[in-house]
Amino acid sequence: MKCHKCPKVATMHITEIVSKDNVQECHFCEECAQKYLQEEVLEKETIEVDLGPSIVKMVENLAGATSAVCETCAMQFADFRNSGRLGCPHDYTVFHDELLPYLENIHGETKHCGKFPTRYGTNKNIQKEIDLLRKQLQSVIQKEKYEEAAGIRDKIRLLENQ
Amino acid sequence: MNFEALSKSSGEWLKGSGIESDIVISSRIRLARNLAGFPFPNRASNFQKAEIENLLKDRIQTLEFEQKFEYVSLTALNTLDRQFLVERQLISRELAANDGPRGVALGNLESLSLMVNEEDHLRLQVMRSGFSLESAWETINKLDDYLEKKVSYAFHEEFGYLTACPTNVGTGMRASVMLHLPALDFTKQIDKVFRALQRINLTHRGLYGEGSRFSGHFFQISNQVTLGKSETAILNEIYSVIPQIIDYERQARVAWKKDNGQILQDRISRAFGTLSSATMMTSDETMELLSYVRLGIHMKMIEDVDINTVNELFIQTQPAHLQKLMGSTLDGEERNTARAKFLRSKLRSSGSTPN
Numbered sequence: 001m002k003c004h005k006c007p008k009v010a011t012m013h014i015t016e017i018v019s020k021d022n023v024q025e026c027h028f029c030e031e032c033a034q035k036y037l038q039e040e041v042l043e044k045e046t047i048e049v050d051l052g053p054s055i056v057k058m059v060e061n062l063a064g065a066t067s068a069v070c071e072t073c074a075m076q077f078a079d080f081r082n083s084g085r086l087g088c089p090h091d092y093t094v095f096h097d098e099l100l101p102y103l104e105n106i107h108g109e110t111k112h113c114g115k116f117p118t119r120y121g122t123n124k125n126i127q128k129e130i131d132l133l134r135k136q137l138q139s140v141i142q143k144e145k146y147e148e149a150a151g152i153r154d155k156i157r158l159l160e161n162q
Numbered sequence: 163m164n165f166e167a168l169s170k171s172s173g174e175w176l177k178g179s180g181i182e183s184d185i186v187i188s189s190r191i192r193l194a195r196n197l198a199g200f201p202f203p204n205r206a207s208n209f210q211k212a213e214i215e216n217l218l219k220d221r222i223q224t225l226e227f228e229q230k231f232e233y234v235s236l237t238a239l240n241t242l243d244r245q246f247l248v249e250r251q252l253i254s255r256e257l258a259a260n261d262g263p264r265g266v267a268l269g270n271l272e273s274l275s276l277m278v279n280e281e282d283h284l285r286l287q288v289m290r291s292g293f294s295l296e297s298a299w300e301t302i303n304k305l306d307d308y309l310e311k312k313v314s315y316a317f318h319e320e321f322g323y324l325t326a327c328p329t330n331v332g333t334g335m336r337a338s339v340m341l342h343l344p345a346l347d348f349t350k351q352i353d354k355v356f357r358a359l360q361r362i363n364l365t366h367r368g369l370y371g372e373g374s375r376f377s378g379h380f381f382q383i384s385n386q387v388t389l390g391k392s393e394t395a396i397l398n399e400i401y402s403v404i405p406q407i408i409d410y411e412r413q414a415r416v417a418w419k420k421d422n423g424q425i426l427q428d429r430i431s432r433a434f435g436t437l438s439s440a441t442m443m444t445s446d447e448t449m450e451l452l453s454y455v456r457l458g459i460h461m462k463m464i465e466d467v468d469i470n471t472v473n474e475l476f477i478q479t480q481p482a483h484l485q486k487l488m489g490s491t492l493d494g495e496e497r498n499t500a501r502a503k504f505l506r507s508k509l510r511s512s513g514s515t516p517n
Contacts, residue, residue, distance in 0.1 A: 072201070073205050083204070085204045085327055086326055086327075087201055087202060087204070087205040088205060089318070092318050092331075093318070106389075107387045107389035109390020110389065111390060112318075112320060112322030112331075112333070113390060113392055114391070114393045115306075115393055117310045118310065119310060119311070119314075120317060
């Protein structure tokens, strides 16, 4: 995603709630985001009397502080913060924990549940199904549906023994 | 590849056929894929990019798929030819502007294109005229399966298909539907639609994708989220919302005609009049006026103008297409003159407005 104000990559995502039905999303690079926020502060100071508490701002500054370096592509997490691009597939493993809040912010989710490459192996698919069943198990237990829970537990055992 | 021959047709996406084609111009799905064991293009050396290109080119050309592919290396093309492919939506502006070894494999039906070394190693794209994401998905999913047998994709159990930008990770899928919404745009109701879309994680873009301007009242609606939802779930979300937008546009057209019929008629007639008699024409003005003529045809407010001619003109009047058709490179002013002449010759032979 590109910055709304310049051609750089957007790394700051700001949700501005103007009113109940008017939510605006702004995507900026770090530099433009700073400018935008400063302008807003100035503006807010002068017009706050008029608008009062209707302006609610959520700023997600997704700072990640790690000194880890990817052994495959020599990428540091700071490089990603500047460019918005990762260097190689292995980065997703190296910066796994740092990436989670970014993914949560962009997608609202952190776990893939679409297509798997067919060659990826059936055992991986089974693992995925087990994960899903475990989640279901949690939810039915919470709802105190114990009969259903027992059924799901049996399914999990069956899959685990494959 | 013979671009001159291509320039005479409108290509798949502006064919103007298919389901709901008076409002839905085209449906498109793209999948972002990367090869395991290589850095993403932004961090790859030219040597590595050449290696990736050779590998993918070989695998794509030997693919036993329903369509055969022809590989075009971007480094071998001049600026005009690159622009030509961008206008036809066969490559992205990013691929045209990047440097280093890169290219595109084009299917023989012009509805499939596989970009190599764009932001990701491989971007598969399928295009359909009208509203048909389902058939687009069927084709691209199959093509993806075929390719996957020949190359090793970068895939992570938790994050799915790995991409250079985390906004594409997971399914790597961007599905978009291009709509022609002149009535909603003119009556300023379009912003309301966009706000509603944003709430359900759908986004809107101009004719040529991210960062492009809105022109000719064309809008692309696409999914923003690629992680945590299955491909089918994402497609269903788009599927459920497009008929509503089509409905709003139809209602807005009816209301517009009822409340301001004379003004609308005048606008359409003037658009046609200008297109068929002006002697200089910019591409922006052409898009705007063709949009009104297109609307006029679908609302039966203009007669004897062939919708296919108008659909073709949208693409043939773009700068690179125009130069291909004229057979020479033209500067801005020469283009405007040539464009006006081309429009006159295409439109004068037909068209009248009912009294």
